[in-house]
Amino acid sequence: MKFRYKHSILIGFAMLSLSACVTQKYTRPQVNSDGLYRDNNTTDTTTIADLPWKQLFADTTLQSLIQQGINQNLDLKQAIERIKIAEATLRQSRAAFLPSLQADVSVTDAKQSASALNFPAGININLETQTYRAAVSTAWEADIWGKLSSAKRAAFASLLQSDAARRAVQTQLIATIANSYYTLLALDKQLAITEQTVRIRTQDVETMRALKEGAIVNGAAVVQSEANLYAAQVTLPDLKRSIKEAENALSVVLAVAPGAINRTSLDQQVAYSNLQTGVSAQLLQNRPDVIAAELGFRSAFENTNVAKTYFYPALTLTATGGLTSLQLSNFFDNSIFYNLVGGLTQPIFAKGANKARLRTAEANQQIAFYNFQQTLLTGGQEVSNALYAYQTAAEKEATRAKQIESLTKAVDFTKELLRYSSSTNYTDVLTSEQSLLTAQLNGINDKLQKLQSVVELYRALGGGWK
Template sequence: MVEFTFKRSLCVALAVSALFSGCSFAPTYQVPPTAIPTAFKEGGAWQLAKPADQVPRDAWWQVYHDPVLDRLEVLVAAANPDVAAAVARHDEAVDYLAQARSGLFPTIGAGANVSTNRQSDNRPLRGTDQPSVYGSNTVDVGIDYDLDLWGKVRNEVSAGRAAAQAADADLASVRLSLQASLADAYFNLRGLDEQQQLLADTISTYERALKLTMSRHAGGIASDLDVSRAQTQLASARASAEDVKASRALYEHAIASLTGVPASSFSLAPSIGLAYLPSLPTGVPAALLQRRPDIAAAERRVAEANAKIGVAKAAFFPDVSLGLDGGFQSDTLSPWIMAPNEIWSIGPSLVMTLFDGGRREAITQEARATLAENGAKYKATVLLAFQQVEDNLAQLHHLGDEATQENEALTDAQRTLNLSMSRYRDGVVSYLDVVTAQTTELNTQILALNVNTRRLLASVGLIEALGGGWSADQSAVAAAPAKPVQAQAQPVAVSKLADAG
């Protein structure tokens, strides 16, 4: 009879669990709808039609063909403390997912108790033949399993999984942002190296011009005013050179911090040479939703909030669990573990809150508000992504035209300077014409260098806006170990093609 009762209780519990195992109060999840353009407006005819996601490579910064930049970029992921903090946040989210998943399995516990007890001689209803002092020795094993009839545990797991995937995408986003910041600082520094070399050559030219002017002044050909103008021009160029050195030092310090090295022990040798400017095909706008880690993180947080609504609504229903406990109990230690001393119990338990002053309702409304907030943030992230792509496409497009015009202006300025120097030597014009031509030529050269640097920065900005080397497939989080996902590049919006100029 006892065996029959045990089997019947177990069968009833399992049947009820199977009946409600598919129940969930989380709303049907849908990605918040966003308007997606059919093409990028600023992508002119100069853009290639081949989708960038089909261009395989290992790291996006390698398209610039700069070994020094390649070496520095590797250090960002390995040594930057901000990346280490993002890795820790990622691990926290994966560990939380593991905690939530544990609710899908039964809890097993064991206990033992050996005690000697004395009961009161005046205990109510005490039998006359009961001893005052008696032993109680118990050993048992218990199993408790939440039947999860309303999907609370399963929605907690879904929310934890979405949070872990969002943390993984956040990690990729931090890496991408820091790598882009490093590339920006590096190209600014190299642009200043070009300016420093230009000013060094200019100072040398101005020194020769001053020597010529002083020689002409000694011969009575040039005036004191010409000498003063030549000296002023030289001093101004030297001051500009010092200003460039100061600016370069700041970028060098920024690179040191980004690579996890103290600024005091880091130095980067100057390098002269025009950086390679790659062509950047963008692909179709819809692909942006899959290759931007910040968009993926925002979408996963919407999914997390959606699942938490199910968790909140499940609190309105009773929490049903199945318990099984068995062991041995005796008033003596020997013999202890034997059939007559066997104890066991099995059956479901139900816990339900009848009144909480509106707390559960408030938690549910909070979960709905969080879902609405995260949905709005997702849409804002998508809009910002398209804006950033368009901004950098426009920069690349129009700066390319500006570079062409600046090169033509530089050619004209150099021709004007040559004519002015020639006429000055012939005594046709004053040194003021030479100073004016020198200033114009120097400013035009600096503008041309700045345009080249800005084009490189715009290309980095476009790569970052397109998601770098990241793919949405990388946000899938494994069930077991909480290990950081390496930001290995997937097909991305950059190809090693000819100069986009």
């Protein structure tokens, strides 16, 4: 018994050694993950990617929308179903190590032609027979070269890749909801400012008419003030349409019918300011699409291992046993049969299938490696772009406030001059009012850029799934 035990251990070690000669052990490919963040050479590993999304977004209304999206978004649900597919594939690859088992029950009725058998005259033989058969068959392939093990590891990598893809969908979902929410708030603010501008310009028209009656201005000033009013009014329908479209788009993300979206106001929003990025090498562990790309390479690597094993002989064991009889009455009497077959199959000529399989697998592995590199570089680019977007928005914010303050005074001054002095005309008022409206709308875009750049930086760093 001890001899058999030791013999089995030696066989196991021998099989592992043979497998190691054909297949290779996976190691992470060498990629340069340093210095991906332009002009950001920090060594601090603290990153906002580790923050829960509820901590990054303080607006409770936005928090509710994000949670609703996580619960109901259809893209996320599809990603979860793809995980189930990968799990089933992994279970199937694990079951490949076990022998197959099949049961077969059959009845065969056979009849021969008397003329075909060419019997002499006078011989009477029953030419019709029935055969009753019940059998169980099994087959098992020894994993000598690691084909089954590599296939299992490939399936496991695919499962992890599906889960990482699901996390990537979630990070993108959170960013999409937050960006759409801030866009809606910005549109609301633009609409409010434009409506306020319409009210002011309506008063301007009345003022110009009164000044004309007092012979202070002429008819040209009146029609110019009316045109200025219409220029503001004509933008209102497009703003309202943009709000409806933004609400409809966000409704689809939330997997609900198009409708109004509950929200607060842009003035209540405060952008998160402690924007710590960590080091770029952390993208390998924080960013889901980078993780998924590496797992895709790992799966392709194991598929290459599988392709290599097809050049080597396969050891299979098959067994069949059961009962067979020509008469149903004595089916269980001395009708047992069985056979055992052990086979070693060495491919010699497969019409180029094995070479084509290997070359395809190697090419797919290289493609997966390039995709891994590109995904990592894209991650660094997106982090850098988000940082620059935040910095430029912050720089514009202070200057824009001064610009709006000066233009507000300019509008007031020109209106006063128009009332009491002939040194100005309504064209000056019109120019200053239009410049003020443009600056106010640009100020809204500056704040929107600042808010959305924080969202994009959080997503680019891999935040939102932990």
